[in-house]
Amino acid sequence: MPRYAMVIDVEKCVGCMACVIACKKENKVAEGYFRTRVVEEVRGEFPNLRMELRSELCNHCEIAPCIDACPTRASHRAKDGTVQIDHKKCIGCKACILACPYDARYIRPDGTADKCTFCQHRLKEGKLPACVETCLGKSRIFGDLDDPESEVSKLLRTHDAAVRLEWAGTKPRIFYVNKRFPGGF
Amino acid sequence: MRWSRRDFLKVVAASGGIGVVGATQVDRLLGLGRKPEGKPVYVPTVCEMCFWRCGVMAKVVDGKVVKLDGHPAHPQSRGKLCARGHGGIGLLYDPDRLKHPLIRVGQRGEGKFKKASWDEALNYVAEKMLKIKETYGPESVALFTHGTISTYFVHLLWAYGSPNLGMPSYALCRGARDIAFKLTFGAPVGNPERVDLKNSKVIVLMGFHIGENAHNSMCQEFAEAVGKGATVIVVDPRFSTAASKAKYWLPIKPATDLALLLAWINVIITEGLYDREYVAKYTEGFEKLAEAVKEYTPQWAEKETDIPASLIIETARIMGKNKPSVLIHPGRHTAWYGDNTQRVRAIAILTALLGAYGRPGGIYLPPKNPLPYYGFGDFCGIPYPENQKPEIHKGPYPFTREEGVIPEIIKTTLTEKPYPIKGWLITGTNLIKSTPNQRDTIEAIKKLDLVVAVDMMPFDHVLYADVVLPECTYLERYDDIFVVKERSIGVALRQSVVNPMYDTKPGWWIAKELGVRLGLKEYFPYNDFEDFLKAKCEALGLNFEELKQKGYIEIPGTANPYINEASEFKFKTPSGKIELYSKQLEEAGFPPIPTYTRHEQPPKGYFRLIYGRVPVHTFSRTTNNPSLWELMKENAAWVNAKVAKQLRLKNGDYVVLVNQDGVKSNKVKLKVTERIRPDCVYVPHGFGSFSPMLKRAYLNGADDQQLITRYAVDPISGSVGMRVNFVKIEKA
Amino acid sequence: MVEITITGTNSITFPHFEVWDWRIVLYLFLGGLAAGTLVMCSIANLRPTKTVEELAKCVRAPLIAFVMLAVGALFIILEIKAPWHLYWGYLTFQPLSLMSWGTWGVPLVLFFNALYILAVLPEEQKHYLRFEFLKRFSDRLKPKMRLIAKINFVAGIFLAIYTGILLASFLAVPLWNNATLPILFLVSALSAGAALIVIIAKDVEIKYLFTKIDVWLIVIELLLIPLYFYGLYVSSAPYKRALEPFFSFKGEYFIYTLALILIFLFLPLALRMKIGEITEFEEHGLPHQFTRGQILRMNIAAILVIAGTLILRGAIVYAGQLIKLSIY
Incomplete structure (x- = not known):
């Protein structure tokens, strides 16, 4: 089975926000909710500035606090290694939302928790996740960590990749590569 | 594991096929009945969320558009869409859309209308237009138009007998640039711009914010170049998204860009960094240029621009070292100050000195176009009537184009000289939000006998219309075939993905029906638009059915990106060479080589108002779009952090901007940031709609255009400089 | 200074969590109070040298604890957003999920608490029991009062700690995510329980x-x-x-x-x-x-x-x- 992961090459993000809305349309996310976002982080003082743009989404952590927090196994690890939600089992207790340090989740209008699925339905059809497909800068790169020839594997071999809140110990599967300012954020 | 676009297509083909097309199939889809979820149908079409016009694959399920994706073959989308492209669904299903023809019942500007039938509305317009023609002559009707709908309405206007049309895309946007490039290289730089970004080693952006300005393929190539390690130099008073990718951010003092460009030219020449062979072979007037820029030293420019001379020299050397793969982006919205043409001329000259025109990484050459021009004039085969009176839409400017100078039409309407303008047709142009000095516009409207707005949404200007004709959206209609001039020539077709909702009609239908009522039936010899499209395809040598199925067809063998050094190459200028020294300008009484003139700087307590775009909105057109509104509901005025501290203002405070003429903006949130110079305030354009019919956008944020009461006209091209307004900040 | 601008945020997590509200506060409060009450009344009832008749001294406390916990449980059902899926909680037990502990634990505590109510019910109040079998049941439970009190003591401790550890289990919330909080909640629950007994005891x-x-x-x-x-x-x-x-x-x-x-x-x-x-x-x-x-x-x-x-x-x-x- 694959081990899906995403590498985000922050240097190539042009902040177009296409991913944010493509995700919403692809997954019919209700108004007011988002499964992915773009963070713009500026450091320094005029005129010595540095800015990083990075997209964020569910990290599909290998050690997923949301799965632990779930009382019904609605949040679970799918066979492809991604973290998924079985909506018919979700009681909407919101424990997973408080467990996730990446703010990946929200409660959708039917009362169940929701988040990025890595576009599982598209993966099954052999397509890329919608956000990756439409990423203008090709900043989002998706692939299988078990395939040494995949672009993600190659990038992770050759670059210092960072993950968000590494010290939280969740082992995220979303990696950030910043070629201009190596070493992450 | 990795998928290419081809895999995507295969999958699509396997799951039902791309090519389901047109209204009939859509009807069938609608007749499917209530099944859990129908099979998706993919229809190729062309986007109109902005004017880049990407190819789109629309996914339709049970007669509803559920997703829009980039057309994989179209060179401007390459399988991707920007946020606005994806948000097209929001336009289609916006509940605030214009749904029926309307006839005004209140005062102009009140926005009080009664519902009317198409017959009533069209008859009303035709009657008034015929009366104006009789009383004042046909020239007294002017057309303001933008987008694809122009095709039909310009035809209608010309058939009616008026030459007076204004497109915001010229004087209010990229006009000066096109004139400057035409003067220098003999050809405008095109739309999409012929910028070879993906091969550039150095990219210079002057006030041009790729990323925030989310032109699809241009963003793609910019990111690709950044990824490949191109050196980006951004000249902008604001630390734009593009600046965050730059090695050099030069926070220039606004209005001094020409000083920097001249200093760069100075360094390139005095240090011998220019491409000698190229300059000798393809350019004219180098000696005169070298002489003319002698005075513009980096030390001099430092005083003007606030950019250290050492940095000017360093960046010039980087350009010189990487020539010819240097792209100095000519920009799009170049309507800044009164010397727009000269400023872009300096960009063109610098490009030429670096040998970057017609070379990899610079500006590539236009593709060879084997397709004949085929417009409505050709289709109907009847010449337009001769104008009885002189055209007024181009103003007194020697180098303009047919698209016209909008403020000239407004001025003529106000002064009634040389003759009165009594009717305005406004199609797809929010005049209130695009034209400087709203007060003039509104005064001019008072002089009119007829104001007609053809639009999809009740934008600001619609409030002033006597008759409102609702156009259907780009997803519900056919349009004229697009000849795409990217690296190769291609043709793209916009076709209806779903049937028009409500009582809305396509632009071609509205123009025709109006034409018929104006006694111009013979100019519109079509019943269905397919008649015209089929005739056009025949003229272009294309198969209409194939075009419908594919959406985009590239014409092979048309790419011709770089100068073939072995053969003779002639530029389309009078001299056949790149005119560093422009005789045409000289003859028209303008400096043949750009000269620097100092522009006024803001007085104490005031800031220069600069404006720009955000990636999720297109001007004022999308601020009410539910899908895009959700991403950005209002704009914020950017103020330097230190300035804000002095003014005791906090991030997120609401303020009012007051310009030099005392015009007050709507209240606007403050963005306190290090990302801007202390002497200017930046406002993203297009917000703060005055139209209460736009329920989401109404009074959300500030309208920068409202504050642009002053403008400086470029005497060469008529380009309208709008960055000449100063504002102060007051607590809301 | 760091300037952060985010496009695409959910109001439940930005700019800060708005996940749980007063309903959870009441749940934790009533649960804690019930837990403390159960523990304290068990202490009272387990004190040595008491005859069966004397136990009636602390008879209202279990009933009050039961009502408080039931009302508290009602509040958490009001807080969860898809309670019609709640039965899934009883088809599995997730030891790392505190919600799962609660799903199983609260009904169990309520069950033992109910036994406790019956076990300490004095003869003169038996007429409140509408059904004959309950009276008989109560009679049979009476001799096992000490055992039931012990169970309820443990149940109370569990419940009190649970209300704290529920919060402490959330990685994303630094104020909660530590081991002192459950102890603090335990002690405050016991203290409140003791206070409540002071009020209700005659x-x-x-x-x-x-x-x-x-x-x-x-x-x-x-x-x-x-x-x-x-x-x-x-x-x-x-x-x-x-x-x-x-x-x-x-x-x-x-x-x-x-x-x-x-x-x-x-x-x-x-x-x-x-x-x-x-x-x-x-x-x-x-x-x-x-x-x-x-x-x-x-x-x-x-x-x-x-x-x-x-x-x-x-x-x-x-x-x-x-x-x-x-x-x-």
């Missing part, structure tokens, strides 16, 4: 006993709160930042500082009153019957303790959600 001796017990519990609680804050303060940045709401005298955070001030007013005041009572009775010996003034004073002290418990839970539930583990 027996002079019981009132006095729990006044003494509560003194110790308040002292521990007053030690634990600073320790809890200290532990957070010396930890890494997000944990330190999590304390900000409690030490801010302006803006939207002031209410949390105020809550802390109130806790440190109420508890010592209660402590002072209780110590006053103890010294008074130690000197003069327990009266046969307290005067109305004495009862009022005792009840006020007890209410201060219970109010402190409620404020503590409310402040921690709300303030915790203000500061996230990540910086935005």
Whole structure:
């Protein structure tokens, strides 16, 4: 089975926000909710500035606090290694939302928790996740960590990749590569 | 594991096929009945969320558009869409859309209308237009138009007998640039711009914010170049998204860009960094240029621009070292100050000195176009009537184009000289939000006998219309075939993905029906638009059915990106060479080589108002779009952090901007940031709609255009400089 | 200075968590109070040298605990957003999920609590039981009262810790995510339970006993709160930042500082009153019957303790959600 992961090459993000809305349309996310976002982080003082743009989404952590927090196994690890939600089992207790340090989740209008699925339905059809497909800068790169020839594997071999809140110990599967300012954020 | 676009297509083909097309199939889809979820149908079409016009694959399920994706073959989308492209669904299903023809019942500007039938509305317009023609002559009707709908309405206007049309895309946007490039290289730089970004080693952006300005393929190539390690130099008073990718951010003092460009030219020449062979072979007037820029030293420019001379020299050397793969982006919205043409001329000259025109990484050459021009004039085969009176839409400017100078039409309407303008047709142009000095516009409207707005949404200007004709959206209609001039020539077709909702009609239908009522039936010899499209395809040598199925067809063998050094190459200028020294300008009484003139700087307590775009909105057109509104509901005025501290203002405070003429903006949130110079305030354009019919956008944020009461006209091209307004900040 | 701008945020997590509200506060409060009450009344009932008849001294407490816990459980059902899926909770047990512990634990506690009610029910009140089989059941439970009290003691401890550890299990909430919190919640629950018994007990001796017990519990609680804050303060940045709401005298955070001030007013005041009572009775010996003034004073002290418990839970539930583990 694959081990899906995403590498985000922050240097190539042009902040177009296409991913944010493509995700919403692809997954019919209700108004007011988002499964992915773009963070713009500026450091320094005029005129010595540095800015990083990075997209964020569910990290599909290998050690997923949301799965632990779930009382019904609605949040679970799918066979492809991604973290998924079985909506018919979700009681909407919101424990997973408080467990996730990446703010990946929200409660959708039917009362169940929701988040990025890595576009599982598209993966099954052999397509890329919608956000990756439409990423203008090709900043989002998706692939299988078990395939040494995949672009993600190659990038992770050759670059210092960072993950968000590494010290939280969740082992995220979303990696950030910043070629201009190596070493992450 | 990795998928290419081809895999995507295969999958699509396997799951039902791309090519389901047109209204009939859509009807069938609608007749499917209530099944859990129908099979998706993919229809190729062309986007109109902005004017880049990407190819789109629309996914339709049970007669509803559920997703829009980039057309994989179209060179401007390459399988991707920007946020606005994806948000097209929001336009289609916006509940605030214009749904029926309307006839005004209140005062102009009140926005009080009664519902009317198409017959009533069209008859009303035709009657008034015929009366104006009789009383004042046909020239007294002017057309303001933008987008694809122009095709039909310009035809209608010309058939009616008026030459007076204004497109915001010229004087209010990229006009000066096109004139400057035409003067220098003999050809405008095109739309999409012929910028070879993906091969550039150095990219210079002057006030041009790729990323925030989310032109699809241009963003793609910019990111690709950044990824490949191109050196980006951004000249902008604001630390734009593009600046965050730059090695050099030069926070220039606004209005001094020409000083920097001249200093760069100075360094390139005095240090011998220019491409000698190229300059000798393809350019004219180098000696005169070298002489003319002698005075513009980096030390001099430092005083003007606030950019250290050492940095000017360093960046010039980087350009010189990487020539010819240097792209100095000519920009799009170049309507800044009164010397727009000269400023872009300096960009063109610098490009030429670096040998970057017609070379990899610079500006590539236009593709060879084997397709004949085929417009409505050709289709109907009847010449337009001769104008009885002189055209007024181009103003007194020697180098303009047919698209016209909008403020000239407004001025003529106000002064009634040389003759009165009594009717305005406004199609797809929010005049209130695009034209400087709203007060003039509104005064001019008072002089009119007829104001007609053809639009999809009740934008600001619609409030002033006597008759409102609702156009259907780009997803519900056919349009004229697009000849795409990217690296190769291609043709793209916009076709209806779903049937028009409500009582809305396509632009071609509205123009025709109006034409018929104006006694111009013979100019519109079509019943269905397919008649015209089929005739056009025949003229272009294309198969209409194939075009419908594919959406985009590239014409092979048309790419011709770089100068073939072995053969003779002639530029389309009078001299056949790149005119560093422009005789045409000289003859028209303008400096043949750009000269620097100092522009006024803001007085104490005031800031220069600069404006720009955000990636999720297109001007004022999308601020009410539910899908895009959700991403950005209002704009914020950017103020330097230190300035804000002095003014005791906090991030997120609401303020009012007051310009030099005392015009007050709507209240606007403050963005306190290090990302801007202390002497200017930046406002993203297009917000703060005055139209209460736009329920989401109404009074959300500030309208920068409202504050642009002053403008400086470029005497060469008529380009309208709008960055000449100063504002102060007051607590809301 | 770091400027952060985010496009595409959900209001439930940005700019701070808005996940749980007063319903959870009431759940944790009522659950804790019920837990403390169960523990305290079990202590009362397990005291040596009691005959079966004498046990009736602490008979209302289990009933009150039961009602409080049931109402508390109602509040959490009001807080969860898809309760019609709740049966899935009973088709599995997830040991790492505190919600799962609660799903199983609360009904179990309620069950033993119900047995407790029946076991301590005095003969003269048996007519309240509508059904004959319940009366018979009650009679059969009576001899096993001590065992049931022991079970309820454990159940109470479990419940009290559970209300704290539920919060402590959340990685993303630094204020909650530590081991002191469950202990603090345990102690405050016990202390509130003792206070409640003081209010409801009629027996002079019981009132006095729990006044003494509560003194110790308040002292521990007053030690634990600073320790809890200290532990957070010396930890890494997000944990330190999590304390900000409690030490801010302006803006939207002031209410949390105020809550802390109130806790440190109420508890010592209660402590002072209780110590006053103890010294008074130690000197003069327990009266046969307290005067109305004495009862009022005792009840006020007890209410201060219970109010402190409620404020503590409310402040921690709300303030915790203000500061996230990540910086935005």
